[in-house]
Amino acid sequence: MNDDGTVNRSALPAIFNPEDLNALEMALDIKDKFGGTVTVITMGLPAAAAILRDALYRGADDAILVTDARCAASDTLATSYILSCAVKQLKYDIVLCGRQAIDGDTAQVGPQLAEKLGLPQITYVEKLIELKDRTIIAQRNIGSGWQKVKATLPALLTVTADANDPRVPAAKKMMKYKTALAPCEIEQQLKTQNPNAAPEEIKTLASRKSAELEQKGVLIKQWNLDFLKADLTWCGRTGSPTKVHRIQSVVLASKETKSIEPTDAGLTDMIHELIDDKIIA
Amino acid sequence: MISVNRQGEVWVFAEQHSGRLEDTPLELMSRARHLADVLNVQMGTILLGDNVKSIASKMIHFGADKVYLAEHPLLKHYQATGYAKIISCLIHKYKPQIVLYGATVAGRDLAPRIASAAKAGLTADCTDLQIGDHETTNGDFHKNLLFQIRPAFGGNIIATIINYDRWPQMATVREGVMPMPTPDTKRKGQVITEKVQLSNQDLPLEILEEHTRPKKVDLKAARLIVAGGAGLGSKENFRLVWDLANCLGAAPAATRAAVDLGFIDHDHQVGQTGTTVRPSLYIAVGISGAIQHQSGMNQSQKIVAINNDPQAPIFDVAHYKIVGDLNVVVPKMIKAIKEKGFKELTTTAGK
Numbered sequence: 001m002n003d004d005g006t007v008n009r010s011a012l013p014a015i016f017n018p019e020d021l022n023a024l025e026m027a028l029d030i031k032d033k034f035g036g037t038v039t040v041i042t043m044g045l046p047a048a049a050a051i052l053r054d055a056l057y058r059g060a061d062d063a064i065l066v067t068d069a070r071c072a073a074s075d076t077l078a079t080s081y082i083l084s085c086a087v088k089q090l091k092y093d094i095v096l097c098g099r100q101a102i103d104g105d106t107a108q109v110g111p112q113l114a115e116k117l118g119l120p121q122i123t124y125v126e127k128l129i130e131l132k133d134r135t136i137i138a139q140r141n142i143g144s145g146w147q148k149v150k151a152t153l154p155a156l157l158t159v160t161a162d163a164n165d166p167r168v169p170a171a172k173k174m175m176k177y178k179t180a181l182a183p184c185e186i187e188q189q190l191k192t193q194n195p196n197a198a199p200e201e202i203k204t205l206a207s208r209k210s211a212e213l214e215q216k217g218v219l220i221k222q223w224n225l226d227f228l229k230a231d232l233t234w235c236g237r238t239g240s241p242t243k244v245h246r247i248q249s250v251v252l253a254s255k256e257t258k259s260i261e262p263t264d265a266g267l268t269d270m271i272h273e274l275i276d277d278k279i280i281a
Numbered sequence: 282m283i284s285v286n287r288q289g290e291v292w293v294f295a296e297q298h299s300g301r302l303e304d305t306p307l308e309l310m311s312r313a314r315h316l317a318d319v320l321n322v323q324m325g326t327i328l329l330g331d332n333v334k335s336i337a338s339k340m341i342h343f344g345a346d347k348v349y350l351a352e353h354p355l356l357k358h359y360q361a362t363g364y365a366k367i368i369s370c371l372i373h374k375y376k377p378q379i380v381l382y383g384a385t386v387a388g389r390d391l392a393p394r395i396a397s398a399a400k401a402g403l404t405a406d407c408t409d410l411q412i413g414d415h416e417t418t419n420g421d422f423h424k425n426l427l428f429q430i431r432p433a434f435g436g437n438i439i440a441t442i443i444n445y446d447r448w449p450q451m452a453t454v455r456e457g458v459m460p461m462p463t464p465d466t467k468r469k470g471q472v473i474t475e476k477v478q479l480s481n482q483d484l485p486l487e488i489l490e491e492h493t494r495p496k497k498v499d500l501k502a503a504r505l506i507v508a509g510g511a512g513l514g515s516k517e518n519f520r521l522v523w524d525l526a527n528c529l530g531a532a533p534a535a536t537r538a539a540v541d542l543g544f545i546d547h548d549h550q551v552g553q554t555g556t557t558v559r560p561s562l563y564i565a566v567g568i569s570g571a572i573q574h575q576s577g578m579n580q581s582q583k584i585v586a587i588n589n590d591p592q593a594p595i596f597d598v599a600h601y602k603i604v605g606d607l608n609v610v611v612p613k614m615i616k617a618i619k620e621k622g623f624k625e626l627t628t629t630a631g632k
Contacts, residue, residue, distance in 0.1 A: 004418075005440070080397060103434065106405035108393035111361065115397035120485035121361055123390045137489065143386040145493035149486045234400075241402030245415050245428060245441040250572060257596060262587075262605030268617040270585070270601055275621065279562045279583045280505060280529060 004237075005244025006073045007103070014047045016054055019098030021166040023159040026128060027096050028059045028167065034131055036093070037061040041086050043071055043079060046184040052220050056177040057169030065182045068224040070236045076104075078239035080112035085228035087117060094136070095156040099124055110158035120151045123158040182220035183210050283399060283448050287425075289378030290347070291317040292449075294368070295328040295340050296387055298359060302336060304461065304501070305383025307343055309454050311462035312410055313381055314344035319412045320425055322378070325349055327371060329364055331357035334472070341470035343462055348470065349375075353477040355484050359387050363484045365394035367477060372399050377449050379427050381410070384453035392453050402444035404429035404452045408557075408576070415443050426450065432553065437572055457501045457557035497548040498532050500556045505531035505564075508551055508578070511538040512567020512588065512607060519544040521611045522566055528618050534558070536574050552577035567607045570595025587611065 002008050027038045040055040042048050043066040052063035066086050074082065087095060095117065100107035107123070114121035126146065127139040134153045139146050141160060181189070187206045194202065213219040225235055233239060260266045274280045293313045296303040306326075317324035325347040326340040337348040351367050372380065372395070380395075382388035384406045396403035409430035415423045427450040429442040444450050500506065507529065509522035519539065526533040535545045537552055551558055553573040563581035568574060570586070570593055578584070579598045586599035587610050596602045603610055 075402065076393065077396060077400065077402065104405070106393075107389050108396070108403060108405055111390060111393035112397035114361075115365070115394045121390070121394065122486065123361070124386055141386065142491070142493070144496070145491065147488060147492075148490040149488050151486050155485075241400070241444040241447040242404060242429075242442050243444060245413070245426075245443045247433075247441075248439045250432070250437055250439055250576070257599055257602050260601050260603045262603055262610045262613070264613055264617065267603075267610065267613050268620070270603075271614070271617045271621060274562065274583065274585075277583070 001247060002073075004073065005247050009045055010047075014044060014050055016051050017098050017101045019100060019102075019159060019161055021098070022161055022163045023096040023098045023157075024055055024058060024060065025164045025166040026125075026157070026159050027094070029164065030094065030128070030131060031059070031061075039064065039090060039092075041066065041083065043067070043074075043082055043086075046182065046188065049182040049185050049220050052182070053177055053180050054169065056180055056220075057173045058167055059170065059173060062221070063180070064221040064223060065184075066223050066228070067182075067184060068235075070225050070232060073237040073240060074235065075240035075242045076106055076108040076112060077241060078235055080109050080116055081234040081239060082225070082228070082230060083109070083113055084116035085225075085230045086223060087113070089223070089228065093134075093153045095119065095154070097156065097158045099158040099160045107158070110156065114156040117154075117156065119154055119156045121156045121158070122149055122151060125157045125159050126162045128163075177218055179213070179216075180218040180220055181209075181213060182222045184222055185220075186210060186213075283372065283376055283401065285446070285448050286376040286378055288322060289376050289449065290323045290325045291320065291379040292349075292377040292381065293324070293326045293345070294380070294382045294388065294391070295326040295336075295348075296359075296383055296385060297328070297330055297333055297336060298387075300330070300333055300336060302339060303383055303385055303387075305385050305388070305454065305456045306381075308457070308459045308461050309381050309383060310340075310343040310345065312454075312459050313379075314462070316379060316410060316412055316427070317346075320378070323347060325375075325377065327351070327368055329356050329367055331355075337472045339464070341468050341472075342464035342466050344465075344468070346470050348472045349475055350472055351475045351477045353479050355479045355481070356477070358488050359391075360484050360486050360488075361390045361394050362486075363479055364391055365398060366479070366483055367475075368395050369398040371475065372401075372449060380449045380451045382451070382453045384455045388453050392451060396451055399449070401447055401449055401451055402442075404431060404442040407431045407452045407454045408458045410452065410454065413441075415445060417445075421445075427452070432576055455557060457559075460559070497546055498534075500532055500534055500549070500551065500558050503532035503558065503560050505529050505562045506534050506551070506558055506560045506578075506581070507531045507564045507566065508534035508536065508568060509539050509544065509566045510536040510568030510574075511542060512569070513539065513544060514567075516542075516544045518608070521607065525564065525566070525611050525615055525618075528615050531562070531564070532560075536568050536571070538571075565595050565599070566611060568595050569593045570598065 039062040040060045097110040124141040130137040323346040326345045382392045411428040423445040429452045433440045507526040559580040561582040565586040585601040586595040
């Protein structure tokens with residue numbers, strides 16, 4: 001935890017959020033059946049580039065890392081704003097998100113992103129039924145059952161774990177993309193390799209390496225808030241209306257615990273006590 | 282962007298489908314009433330739909346001072362975009378200080394869309410709401426904020442979230458965590474009919490087909506619950522839970538582990554990803570007591586736990602601790618209950 005109650009992301013390993021894998025699988029399935037390209041975007045620390053490589057191994061065509069120190073402490077509103085700035089840089093027909101993340105479980109970023117992009121939203125998608133003539137039919141879980149809905153593209157979908165079984169990384173793709181790096185990673189590598197090099201020198205070397213990877217089609221794109229022309233009022237801490245007042249560890253305990261012998265007598269006494277206390281009957 | 286409005290009302294979104302109000306917003310009514318009383322402001326509900334005026338009085342009976350009623354044929358079936366548009370307009374018009382939603386599928390679909398449009402904060406899946414004060418690190422003092430309290434990171438910590446600079450303060454609240462209030466049919470309130478302007482563009486989804494099925498068991502309404510965990514070992518052995526439940530007239534329930542192992546249907550799941558229950562008696566059979574499970578049952582009036590591991594965390598919340606083999610203990614319990622002549626108890630278990 002940071003002092004302000006936000007999560008210290010740098011202390012945590014970057015993981016592929018499970019339902020984002022289901023969203024990626026749905027995108028790849030659409031690509032397999034109807035063509036098109038799949039671009040994966042994530043906002044995070046430089047370490048999040050590992051997730052993008054994983055997505056490339058599984059079949060994504062392009063990967064974009066939105067990383068900027070000014071993104072820190074973004075709540076779901078600020079995150080969806082920054083992601084919307086990134087998506088607006090692209091041409092798209094369908095935006096797919098995992099229904100929710102396993103850290104916050106909020107399920108908020110998908111609908112907020114849809115609102116910012118002015119897109120219809122189909123949340124809790126458990127099945128893609130049809131994609132034809134720029135209309136999409138999907139089945140969504142509505143808690144007490146399911147619903148089949150139709151929308152005209154472009155649209156945003158949030159995908160649940162029930163939708164599919166995500167494919168595993170493909171050996172061929174791993175061969176191709178194992179050298180894929182984001183510019184921030186390249187710089188870090190060069191700094192480690194040349195500890196005494198001047199910053200300008202690192203910069204020159206880094207841009208040369210980036211150009212080389214781009215030529216091979218294995219450069220992970222890296223965008224910052226300046227590139228996105230994002231309004232900083234809506235990013236990071238200032239763009240986040242929710243703040244943490246307090247964090248407490250959970251201590252759940254009953255007032256007093258009575259040990260009961262697992263015998264006929266012990267259990268009968270307990271049942272009688274529960275009846276006398278009007279807990280049962 | 283809406284600034285702080287101390288006179289703003291406390292609102293609840295009255296989620297209805299086909300004229301039937303959902304339980305979760307009704308459960309929220311008593312807490313919303315309490316928050317409004319603490320803040321000394323009025324409590325309003327937002328009711329959207331087609332021909333739903335007849336249920337407006339129900340919201341008043343459940344504690345609302347006002348019902349903001351928006352009726353339109355296009356609002357007949359819930360849809361995020363159309364509903365968000367209307368509610369965002371109402372928020373801009375009346376500037377409530379708090380807006381609450383049930384954390385149902387529709388609530389979790391709708392509330393973030395509104396939060397984005399209103400550029401307001403939103404906390405998901407709260408388990409408690411309070412009014413309190415906050416002092417920022419630079420010494421600014423904010424009085425009477427909505428404390429939005431929720432478990433985080435698998436339930437091991439409880440976070441209290443606030444928003445003090447941009448309002449309204451919004452939250453979704455988990456099903457079953459607040460008791461359903463008793464309606465007072467004599468209560469009087471005001472129904473405010475809003476003009477609704479919508480076109481087909483505001484409703485981009487076409488609902489082709491819908492299938493709903495009632496839950497197999499109503500755990501929230503059950504007075505007695507017998508729950509089984511992975512310790513039962515097999516679906517066959519889970520029969521012990523059914524047998525004990527049947528002889529008590531209790532509802533059978535389970536942990537996530539038991540549901541994942543296929544011992545029983547998900548409708549029976551208690552805990553963070555299942556139902557939150559508050560029965561008078563909760564008997565935990567072969568349940569180790571992960572925090573995610575405990576948070577869904579620790580408000581039970583009495584808890585009996587049976588486990589062969591004396592160190593099982595479930596014993597931390599149990600009133601009656603029985604260390605032993607469940608295959609021996611459960612049949613003995615059934616025998617003890619039957620001796621007291623409980624056979625004739627009416628069953629509260631679902632079909």
